[in-house]
Amino acid sequence: MDRRRWDIDERFTGVCDATAMLPAVHRLGEAMASGGWVTEDPEVHLLPHLRGVPGWEVLDGRLVDDGFYEVRARREEELEGVAAYRAAIRLLSVIAEPSFLVRQAAPGVYECVTGVLDGDGVYRSHGHLVRLIVT
Template sequence: MERRRWDIDERFTGIATGRALAPAIERLATHLTREGWVTEDPDGHLLPHLRGACESAGSPWRLLGAKLLDDGVYEVQLATRTGPTTADLPIRDALALLAPVAEASFAVRQVDEDTIECVTGMLDGDGTYATHGHLIRLRIRR
């Protein structure tokens, strides 16, 4: 018996590959390996927006702190304002938190129940600004 993909899944398989969007993801991956692509000063560029999102009415997040790691990842420490719920994935609330810092390319992944990682940036030809990006890791305390 194969594993269900969600609670009422009866097919156990999808309808296509993901090739239709693969070029965009591959393009982002290429930029991730460019020397100097991750921009400096996330405290100035990202933190005010993340703080504002945490302080907005109804936000499930409380900002505890943030620091830039040696590998260019901006690690943001958060606490939930309410207790954990088993039905919800933290990534759903994290998307609202990350939306104010999203740029033309944006990818988010829930690593585990307490960690969400995001890459966002501008790729060649995306707009008026030079190509650059941000790496964000959300660490969640419940």
């Protein structure tokens, strides 16, 4: 296995660990684990924002049993690699709240959690799970 972390990496290691963010990640995880945290009606709260993003055509959305709101969308421009990932994040960013995490779960599939934690604003903690499927 190649020791490089990307194509031109010559250090083979970073400058430190990422534990500085662990309290925020754990706080988000605790909120996500609380019953009823994922909000209802994503087609009302999320879909209009996603449909308004230039360069994307949102084909449909549906709530699935695991709590994810699955959104199928198509880019007007064909992209690959990091450019495709960044385009997916730009689309999902229109629904971003104070806590926002996106991961590529599979080729063309991006899973996102976004939400408000207690103390982030005037509303109680709540959030959304979105699975973007790029066709």
